[in-house]
Amino acid sequence: xxxxxxxxxxxxxxxxxxxxxxxxxxxxxxxxxxxxxxxxxxxxxxxxxxxxxxxxxxxxxxxxxxxxxxxxxxxxxxxxxxxxxxxxxxxxxxxxxxxxxxxxxxxxxxxxxxxxxxxxxxxxxxxxxxxxxxxxxxxxxxxxxxxxxxxxxxxxxxxxxxxxxxxxxxxxxxxxxxxxxxxxxxxxxxxxxxxxxxxxxxxxxxxxxxxxxxxxxxxxxxxxxxxxxxxxxxxxxxxxxxxxxxxxxxxxxxxxxxxxxxxxxxxxxxxxxxxxxxxxxxxxxxxxxxxxxxxxxxxxxxxxxxxxxxxxxxxxxxxxxxxxxxxxxxxxx
Ligand code: KG4
Numbered sequence: 001x002x003x004x005x006x007x008x009x010x011x012x013x014x015x016x017x018x019x020x021x022x023x024x025x026x027x028x029x030x031x032x033x034x035x036x037x038x039x040x041x042x043x044x045x046x047x048x049x050x051x052x053x054x055x056x057x058x059x060x061x062x063x064x065x066x067x068x069x070x071x072x073x074x075x076x077x078x079x080x081x082x083x084x085x086x087x088x089x090x091x092x093x094x095x096x097x098x099x100x101x102x103x104x105x106x107x108x109x110x111x112x113x114x115x116x117x118x119x120x121x122x123x124x125x126x127x128x129x130x131x132x133x134x135x136x137x138x139x140x141x142x143x144x145x146x147x148x149x150x151x152x153x154x155x156x157x158x159x160x161x162x163x164x165x166x167x168x169x170x171x172x173x174x175x176x177x178x179x180x181x182x183x184x185x186x187x188x189x190x191x192x193x194x195x196x197x198x199x200x201x202x203x204x205x206x207x208x209x210x211x212x213x214x215x216x217x218x219x220x221x222x223x224x225x226x227x228x229x230x231x232x233x234x235x236x237x238x239x240x241x242x243x244x245x246x247x248x249x250x251x252x253x254x255x256x257x258x259x260x261x262x263x264x265x266x267x268x269x270x271x272x273x274x275x276x277x278x279x280x281x282x283x284x285x286x287x288x289x290x291x292x293x294x295x296x297x298x299x300x301x302x303x304x305x306x307x308x309x310x311x312x313x314x315x316x317x318x319x320x321x322x323x324x325x326x327x328x329x330x331x332x333x
Contacts, residue, residue: 005308008091009083014304017066021312025066027305048086077107077311081331088327115268117310118299136269137163148313155207165211190239197244242276
């Protein structure tokens with residue numbers, strides 16, 4: 001089954017062609033990061049306008065690269081939630097017009113389900129059930145993936161997402177946007193114990209996360225240092241910060257693995273690219289005899305191949321949409 005898939009929930013426009021969920025024929029991505037960098041974060045209207053400008057050309061290029069004609073497509077899948085609403089609307093409208101024009105099924109895909117599915121592309125042998133920690137710019141979710149389309153949220157962030165916290169830390173340190181990668185790079189060689197930072201806990205909810213206290217602590221630390229004219233050891237601050245995020249994510253996730261006993265742990269989303277978090281998960285999984293699946297860096301960030309992959313399983317489960325499909329800023333997994 002050949003699926004054309006579309007992703008436009010934030011600042012990447014992406015179109016892919018996939019076969020039977022696991023084979024990627026092409027994955028075209030246009031990143032808008034340069035357009036937003038000057039503002040220190042994503043500007044929603046600029047994001048929507050940029051999606052409008054590039055999406056058709058990207059789809060043409062995807063078909064050309066895949067060597068697939070429009071008539072050969074069996075379905076079109078689209079990331080319909082969650083995300084910046086104006087941005088998501090562009091992808092949804094485009095996918096609807098493709099489905100309408102070609103008379104093929106339209107498959108709505110939850111963006112986070114897509115991130116989880118990125119692992120099916122990287123690991124052909126991977127099948128549910130497993131525990132997944134999805135950590136991206138806008139979401140932090142601990143998920144019990146019981147089947148390809150049967151998922152239960154075990155915990156989520158009560159305030160900021162992990163990626164948002166990285167981006168705000170980068171911003172206050174003047175490291176630009178998006179901030180996760182530069183914080184990661186700068187932290188190499190830093191002393192992760194130099195700056196004691198808080199690790200958030202949510203009373204009575206062992207699987208929920210909280211990052212706003214950590215974010216505020218970093219901002220206060222930087223401002224205090226500025227006021228006193230003190231020089232900060234930025235590599236050590238980045239290392240201490242990354243360690244605090246990891247300390248918030250890893251023990252909770254391992255506790256979920258123990259409780260569910262699947263023996264398989266999957267990470268997903270842009271923050272899963274973080275070297276400290278990857279290393280801590282590797283060590284924890286090895287210590288507990290859990291098989292760990294970490295997506296390759298290029299599949300951690302937003303892309304359309306993961307939407308095509310999950311779209312295939314949604315289609316098999318009968319989850320298609322009509323021409324009244326809408327876009328949503330928030331939607332349950
Ligand atoms: O999954 P993604 O590309 O987009 C969303 O769906 O949100 O994730 C983007 C997030 C950004 O916050 C970015 O700073 C973060 O992933 N990120 C990282 C790293 N690379 C990207 N965070 C920590 N360490 C990294 N190496």
